[in-house]
Amino acid sequence: xxxxxxxxxxxxxxxxxxxxxxxxxxxxxxxxxxxxxxxxxxxxxxxxxxxxxxxxxxxxxxxxxxxxxxxxxxxxxxxxxxxxxxxxxxxxxxxxxxxxxxxxxxxxxxxxxxxxxxxxxxxxxxxxxxxxxxxxxxxxxxxxxxxxxxxxxxxxxxxxxxxxxxxxxxxxxxxxxxxxxxxxxxxxxxxxxxxxxxxxxxxxxxxxxxxxxxxxxxxxxxxxxxxxxxxxxxxxxxxxxxxxxxxxxxxxxxxxxxxxxxxxxxxxxxxxxxxxxxxxxxxxxxxxxxxxxxxxxxxxxxxxxxxxxxxxxxxxxxxxxxxxxxxxxxxxxxxxxxxxxxxxxxxxxxxxxxxxxxxxxxxxxxxxxxxxxxx
Amino acid sequence: xxxxxxxxxxxxxxxxxxxxxxxxxxxxxxxxxxxxxxxxxxxxxxxxxxxxxxxxxxxxxxxxxxxxxxxxxxxxxxxxxxxxxxxxxxxxxxxxxxxxxxxxxxxxxxxxxxxxxxxxxxxxxxxxxxxxxxxxxxxxxxxxxxxxxxxxxxxxxxxxxxxxxxxxxxxxxxxxxxxxxxxxxxxxxxxxxxxxxxxxxxxxxxxxxxxxxxxxxxxxxxxxxxxxxxxxxxxxxxxxxxxxxxxxxxxxxxxxxxxxxxxxxxxxxxxxxxxxxxxxxxxxxxxxxxxxxxxxxxxxxxxxxxxxxxxxxxxxxxxxxxxxxxxxxxxxxxxxxxxxxxxxxxxxxxxxxxxxxxxxxxxxxxxxxxxxxxxxxxxxxxxxxxxxxxxxxxxxxx
Numbered sequence: 173x174x175x176x177x178x179x180x181x182x183x184x185x186x187x188x189x190x191x192x193x194x195x196x197x198x199x200x201x202x203x204x205x206x207x208x209x210x211x212x213x214x215x216x217x218x219x220x221x222x223x224x225x226x227x228x229x230x231x232x233x234x235x236x237x238x239x240x241x242x243x244x245x246x247x248x249x250x251x252x253x254x255x256x257x258x259x260x261x262x263x264x265x266x267x268x269x270x271x272x273x274x275x276x277x278x279x280x281x282x283x284x285x286x287x288x289x290x291x292x293x294x295x296x297x298x299x300x301x302x303x304x305x306x307x308x309x310x311x312x313x314x315x316x317x318x319x320x321x322x323x324x325x326x327x328x329x330x331x332x333x334x335x336x337x338x339x340x341x342x343x344x345x346x347x348x349x350x351x352x353x354x355x356x357x358x359x360x361x362x363x364x365x366x367x368x369x370x371x372x373x374x375x376x377x378x379x380x381x382x383x384x385x386x387x388x389x390x391x392x393x394x395x396x397x398x399x400x401x402x403x404x405x406x407x408x409x410x411x412x413x414x415x416x417x418x419x420x421x422x423x424x425x426x427x428x429x430x431x432x433x434x435x436x437x438x439x440x441x442x443x444x445x446x447x448x449x450x451x452x453x454x455x456x457x458x459x460x461x462x463x464x465x466x467x468x469x470x471x472x473x474x475x476x477x478x479x480x481x482x483x484x485x486x487x488x489x490x491x492x493x494x495x496x497x498x499x500x501x502x503x504x505x506x507x508x509x510x511x512x513x514x515x516x517x518x519x520x521x522x523x524x525x526x527x528x529x530x531x532x533x534x535x536x537x538x539x540x541x542x543x544x545x546x547x
Numbered sequence: 548x549x550x551x552x553x554x555x556x557x558x559x560x561x562x563x564x565x566x567x568x569x570x571x572x573x574x575x576x577x578x579x580x581x582x583x584x585x586x587x588x589x590x591x592x593x594x595x596x597x598x599x600x601x602x603x604x605x606x607x608x609x610x611x612x613x614x615x616x617x618x619x620x621x622x623x624x625x626x627x628x629x630x631x632x633x634x635x636x637x638x639x640x641x642x643x644x645x646x647x648x649x650x651x652x653x654x655x656x657x658x659x660x661x662x663x664x665x666x667x668x669x670x671x672x673x674x675x676x677x678x679x680x681x682x683x684x685x686x687x688x689x690x691x692x693x694x695x696x697x698x699x700x701x702x703x704x705x706x707x708x709x710x711x712x713x714x715x716x717x718x719x720x721x722x723x724x725x726x727x728x729x730x731x732x733x734x735x736x737x738x739x740x741x742x743x744x745x746x747x748x749x750x751x752x753x754x755x756x757x758x759x760x761x762x763x764x765x766x767x768x769x770x771x772x773x774x775x776x777x778x779x780x781x782x783x784x785x786x787x788x789x790x791x792x793x794x795x796x797x798x799x800x801x802x803x804x805x806x807x808x809x810x811x812x813x814x815x816x817x818x819x820x821x822x823x824x825x826x827x828x829x830x831x832x833x834x835x836x837x838x839x840x841x842x843x844x845x846x847x848x849x850x851x852x853x854x855x856x857x858x859x860x861x862x863x864x865x866x867x868x869x870x871x872x873x874x875x876x877x878x879x880x881x882x883x884x885x886x887x888x889x890x891x892x893x894x895x896x897x898x899x900x901x902x903x904x905x906x907x908x909x910x911x912x913x914x915x916x917x918x919x920x921x922x923x924x925x926x927x928x929x930x931x932x933x934x935x936x937x938x939x940x941x942x943x944x945x
Contacts, residue, residue: 174861174864174865175854175857175858175861175862176858176861176862176865429940429941429942432942433941433942433943440943440945441943443942443943444942444943444944444945446933449932449933449936449940449942450929450932450933450936452936452940452942453878453931453932453933453935453936453939453940454932456875456935456939456940457875457878457879457935460855460859460872460875461848461851461852461854461855461879462851463855463858464851464854464855464857464858465851465854467858468854468858486847486850486851489847490847490848490851538840538843538844538847539840539843541843541846541847542819542832542833542839542840542842542843543831543832545817545819545843545846546819546823546831547819547822547823547828547831547832547833547839547842547843
């Protein structure tokens with residue numbers, strides 16, 4: 173498949189770009205941060221975004237979505253990366269809806285996906301437990317009795333967990349059994365949510381489950397059978413998040429290049445200096461590489477490629493490395509002004525660090541890439 | 548032919564496959580050991596490694612496939628882009644060696660097709676496709692490397708001929724070549740880019756001499772070439788007088804995309820396989836954990852660059868300008884190749900340091916030395932970064 177967007181995808185990208193520039197510029201994130209609103213996103217903006225169909229892009233038509241695929245969703249995510257727009261797109265739409273679509277039965281899909289596509293239902297995956305990404309290593313346990321299931325454990329780094337209506341929580345029967353995924357109401361008895369404010373000002377929480385009740389009908393994909401769909405959903409989410417990160421990378425880079433042309437020192441724009449030019453040119457090359465990885469990987473999701481895991485790890489690793497570098501270089505090249513909170517460039521670095529870590533950082537994926545390639 | 552239907556192409560593929568099967572000599576169906584020696588370079592005093600090397604060239608020339616992408620009136624095959632791709636794929640499938648390797652095809656040809664007059668095209672292109680003339684390139688000078696436009700070799704207008712004096716350096720295989728295409732200064736008073744012309748010079752002319760340069764790899768693929776009062780016919784000027792820089796830039800861009808490996812159909816052994824062979828696995832992981840991550844990083848960088856080339860070519864097909872992106876290709880591909888060879892040295896341990904006769908264990912160390920030139924020849928990495936800064940990013944000049 174040619175590594176270019178088709179006309180519909182291009183149109184979607186353009187309309188997302190225009191909408192976000194108008195309604196959700198970086199300034200909006202600053203206001204949100206300064207308001208200290210624990211929601212971490214703007215519900216009014218989210219309802220506009222869902223009216224435009226953003227939440228249903230990758231959800232199949234039979235479940236109330238647009239059936240437009242992940243290449244399409246990736247374009248919207250890329251644009252939200254440019255504006256650093258905080259919303260439940262990553263947690264509820266990209267990861268949770270994908271997981272429900274992969275693991276859920278007909279009844280669960282029909283009950284949950286249309287509501288996610290509408291934007292009215294927000295679902296977050298509660299999976300991480302240790303201080304680093306170990307997606308299949310749950311210590312959370314469930315007990316099974318004649319009355320149903322009871323889940324106990326603590327989940328951290330739950331994205332948009334403070335506003336979620338439901339959690340998909342992973343748990344094991346014992347240390348040797350497979351992962352089971354439960355859909356649990358955020359308001360259920362025994363669920364406790366603690367805000368853990370992060371440097372990107374979004375809403376990330378720790379959720380404690382204490383003897384939380386669940387029924388057999390709340391299990392996604394069968395008891396002990398959650399690992400495979402979770403890994404696949406995570407791979408898709410890694411690629412989608414990489415699209416967002418690519419948008420941030422390009423925006424931070426474009427702003428930096430503009431600054432090099434505008435900032436005067438020694439009577440000339442600082443962009444004349446080769447010490448800066450060569451670093452800028454080298455970053456240009458890596459951004460070209462990253463653009464290609466993202467479109468190829470998005471297409472790999474839509475074509476259900478067997479190489480999905482390799483593409484996901486390669487893309488998440490490389491994008492994480494380059495986004496780190498571009499945001500660091502941006503602040504260095506902005507100089508003192510880049511250190512000030514008044515200047516927006518710092519917001520890009522702060523969001524970058526959280527996104528780099530989310531769903532596995534570059535070290536995790538470099539290691540996984542080697543393993544997947546048989547060495 | 549560019550509108551050929553899928554059926555036409557299918558037929559072409561079947562015919563090509565059958566023809567190659569029937570005509571590619573049995574004795575050549577094994578890996579090349581010494582590329583430089585075994586491949587046919589053409590020339591007035593042709594050297595064929597074996598009789599089958601000659602047979603293979605003759606058959607391909609007869610078919611027009613020595614240079615399949617040139618027009619038939621110049622001895623080419625007149626194939627459409629799609630047909631060229633099919634031919635490349637079918638040749639790769641059977642492991643066919645190129646029938647001829649020639650700077651005439653890769654470098655001078657494209658310049659003549661774009662800037663030459665009809666007489667020059669008829670004469671020189673037909674000679675090239677027939678493998679009759681070995682061309683070399685005279686660009687760099689001792690005082691004109693990255694600052695190529697500062698070249699000083701002069702061609703003085705003597706009425707009925709040019710009189711050429713000066714020195715070129717890094718002329719590939721000048722000691723074997725029959726002709727050289729040269730950048731010469733025809734107007735010493737003009738600003739440096741505006742006084743340069745593109746001239747074709749016979750290496751057998753009186754006053755031309757060469758001296759091989761021994762490289763750190765131990766090989767001597769390059770020479771110094773001296774011009775001492777060499778008379779050159781005026782008809783050997785390509786393009787307009789004092790407008791040679793335009794041709795030079797065109798050829799440099801072309802050369803960069805070649806060095807960048809764009810369109811290379813050959814299959815490479817993945818670096819991970821080389822690593823496993825050299826270092827071994829321990830519980831499914833490369834036995835050296837540091838090298839394991841270095842190899843993984845290189846493979847990721849390499850794959851992402853490959854995808855970028857693919858994407859940019861796809862965009863070009865949809866009408867987006869390639870522009871100075873060839874500088875990115877050249878820069879990134881050559882840096883990757885250098886890194887790869889350094890990594891192979893690390894993987895290879897003590898044995899990789901061997902400096903025995905080539906193909907007797909000393910190949911990797913010599914190849915590694917040779918790769919150092921990748922980021923110097925055809926415009927250094929720093930020059931490519933300058934071009935990206937100026938022409939793509941629009942950063943100001945001094």
